[in-house]
Amino acid sequence: MLPRVAQIINQLPNRFGLSLKLLALGLLASLSACSLVVTGYNQAPSLLIFTWVNPHLDLNSEQDKQLRADLQALHQWHRQQQLPVYADVLQKMAMLAPHEITGPQICALVDAFKDTLAPLSQQMSPGIARLALRLTPAQIQRLAQQYEKDNKDNRKEWKLDASADAQLQVQTDKGIENAERLYDRLDKKQKALVKQMAQESHFDLPKSWGERLRRQQDTVSTLDRIAKSQQGLAAAQQESIALLNRSLLQSPDEVYREYAEMRKNINCEAAAQLHNTTSTAQREFAVKTLKAYEADVRALAKVKPY
Numbered sequence: 001m002l003p004r005v006a007q008i009i010n011q012l013p014n015r016f017g018l019s020l021k022l023l024a025l026g027l028l029a030s031l032s033a034c035s036l037v038v039t040g041y042n043q044a045p046s047l048l049i050f051t052w053v054n055p056h057l058d059l060n061s062e063q064d065k066q067l068r069a070d071l072q073a074l075h076q077w078h079r080q081q082q083l084p085v086y087a088d089v090l091q092k093m094a095m096l097a098p099h100e101i102t103g104p105q106i107c108a109l110v111d112a113f114k115d116t117l118a119p120l121s122q123q124m125s126p127g128i129a130r131l132a133l134r135l136t137p138a139q140i141q142r143l144a145q146q147y148e149k150d151n152k153d154n155r156k157e158w159k160l161d162a163s164a165d166a167q168l169q170v171q172t173d174k175g176i177e178n179a180e181r182l183y184d185r186l187d188k189k190q191k192a193l194v195k196q197m198a199q200e201s202h203f204d205l206p207k208s209w210g211e212r213l214r215r216q217q218d219t220v221s222t223l224d225r226i227a228k229s230q231q232g233l234a235a236a237q238q239e240s241i242a243l244l245n246r247s248l249l250q251s252p253d254e255v256y257r258e259y260a261e262m263r264k265n266i267n268c269e270a271a272a273q274l275h276n277t278t279s280t281a282q283r284e285f286a287v288k289t290l291k292a293y294e295a296d297v298r299a300l301a302k303v304k305p306y
Helices: 024-031 034-042 044-057 061-081 083-096 103-114 117-133 137-157 164-183 188-199 205-229 233-249 254-275 280-300
Strands: none
Touching (some): 044 137, 061 117, 083 103, 083 280, 103 254, 164 280, 188 254, 205 233
16 A cells, blocks of 8 residues: 555556565555455465566575575564554554645655665565575576566556557556555546546656666676676675665666656655545545554554554
C-alpha cells in the first residue's frame, strides 16, 4: 500500500533486477491484499526463491540451501528493524487520510520509506555476495535471457509497442486500480481525473525504459564479474553494496536522477489532488484500510498496535 500512494500515475512498474526483487521481503506487506499480508510476508523467503530466483538462475542444491539461510536471516532482521518503520508510516497516513493533503506531505511519506533502503542494502549484500561467488556462466547467461523475456512480457502488459492511446488506457486502468485499493470505488469524475493526470505526467518512455535496461545490464555484469574474479567475500560484498546502491538509492545517470525526482514530485501532487476529491465515505474507507495494514504489520513485527 505505501509505495502505491504516490503511484497513481506511474507508467512503469519498478521491476529492474535481482537486487530489487530481493526487496520483495520488504514489499510483500504493501503489495498484497490486506488478508494476505501475514501469510505472504511469513513465507517471503520461500516465495521469492520459487517465484523469481529459481526461474531466473536455476539454483543447484548447495546454492539453494545457502540462499535460503541468508534470506531467513535477512527476513528476521527486516521483521525486527524495518516493519515497525512501515507501521509508523502507515499510522501517519491514516492520520492524514481524513483531511485535505498536499504533495509535499505525500512525498515526505515516500521519503520515510526510502530511508529504509540504505540499511536494507547493507543487510542484503552478504547474501548477494555469497550467491554471486557461486554462480556459473550458464546461470549468468540464463539471468540475461530471463531479463529479455521479462522485458517482452512487460512491454506487452503495458502496451509499450502499441498506440499512445492504448498506453494511456493501460496507465489509467492501473492508476484507478491502485487508487481503489485505498479508497474503494472511484466515481466517473475521479476516474477522468486519473486519466487527465496520466496525460499530464511528463512520462518519458525512453528514459524509464533505458534505466530499466541499465539496471538489468548492471546486475548481470556485476554478478558475472564477481563470479569470475573469485575474490574474497569482503570484496564481493562491497561490489554487491555498490550494485544495490545504484539500483535502489541513486542511479549513476544524472539525467535520469533529475527525471526521477521530477516524476516523484508529480506523482505526489497527483496523489494529493486525487485524495482531495474524495468523499467522506472514501476517506473513511482509506482510514480503515490503512489501520488494518498497520495492525497486520505490527503483528508481523511482534509489536502491539498503539
